[in-house]
Amino acid sequence: MKAIKMAKAQIFLHTLPLFLVITLNLSPLVVTSPQQEEAHDRITALPGQPKVSFQQFSGYVTVNQAVGRALFYWLTEATTLPLSKPLVVWLNGGPGCSSVAYGASEEIGPFRINRTASGLHLNKFSWNSVANLLFLETPAGVGFSYSNRSADLLDTGDRRTAKDSLAFLIRWLERFPRYKGREVYITGESYAGHYVPQLAREIMIYNSKSKHPINLKxxxxxxxxxxxxxxxxxxxxxxxxxxxxxxxxxxxxxxxxDFRRQKESDECESLYSYAMDQEFGNIDQYNIYAPPCNNSDGSTTTRQTIRLPHRPHKILRQISGYDPCTEKYAEIYYNRPDVQKALHANITKIPYMWTACSELLNRNWNDTDVSVLPIYRQMIAGGLRVWVFSGDVDSVVPVTATRYSLAQLKLTTKIPWYPWYVKKQVGGWTEVYEGLTFATVRGAGHEVPLFKPRAALQLFKSFLRGEPLPRS
Structure with a gap:
């Protein structure tokens, strides 16, 4: 078992393999000033979008000019007083999965995709009610992000992802100077458990040398x-x-x-296969109490190809997906030419379909930190606010895994374990340590905001305020 290889994954392979066609890309449109770049990235309206009061921007930031590596972003500004609100960067994991597909479209973003993928409807629990949300598709090869050097997609990992994400943020702030000096928070889930602290570490190193530090909080x-x-x-x-x-x-x-090994023995792998094939049954491992999805033909599940948690690269599993099918709606909607035009996406006309997750990247992930706990210690020592939460019915990166890991930090308890509430119901349980807050979300699966959107929004508001979760 290794670090999670595909969190919430759905893979559709289309047309030519990515590594065969990526070299056909061109560099994105170059504009000459931050004002022009911002104007170029402004979204007038997405197809089928309800009228909204907030501004949106999306497009590309080149993070490596020499090889033509560019990352795609989507900014949804706060619904009220955006100039007074912090900037929150959201990252999805995988590795290889899209923040547009997951974070933006089924978790914390302002819109949900209609079942027919004909348009959008509002998410009343969107996090942009209290913050400006910047969804970043990283690394190159995820979603609409790309590289002109095909080798990048066959040799990537944690280190390049962190460095490219930092380069993106520095250059993005040049494009949007009104966000310079603004409070910045980095958030995400699953394998972004690597991306988020690794990016925070890169920012801390950058800030120690820069005359214009990023105001990471x-x-x-x-x-x-x-x-x-x-x-x-x-x-x-x-x-x-x-x-x-x-x-x-x-x-x-x-x-x-031997859980410390990079690759398990054949005997161990056989045990895992037996457990999943013979004992798990037909369940959704991302929410073990959720009913299986029903297909239009009456069959009980939507099967998806996924790499299971912490497993060696070549072991694949078929498991049930979520309800029929937020990813399917995203696959249809974001492949529409009118949607891509409105998003300023796919401007190089890459000859393959947009997918929620890239199996090519996932299969060729070549460096991963054994542990990010040393970075937690650095963040705490650096005075950053650190919150960790767990949906408690996820069996992929479960609450027990997080508790075992965090226990190794040996932090002093500041506020002992207690139930926290939302709408007069227990939202979960929490403990506040010196330097870190841990919280569970009762009844939530792997994607907490998908299953418990109201509780997730309360969690986010408390995090931004730096206040313990409500006791009543």
């Missing part, structure tokens, strides 16, 4: 890949404690598998 991650050993131990423990596997299989996994 904190980070928040959900169901986050954190430490290989403790994540893996916590995942197997969750499976057993939630009756997904037998006592015998649990004991065999604990006694046979």
């Amino acid at each position: 904190g980070i928040m991650v959900g169901n986050a890949v954190t430490d290989n050993y403790y994540d893996n131990l916590g995942t197997v423990t969750y499976w057993w404690s939630h009756a997904m596997i037998s006592d015998k299989t649990y004991r065999q996994l604990i006694n046979t598998c």
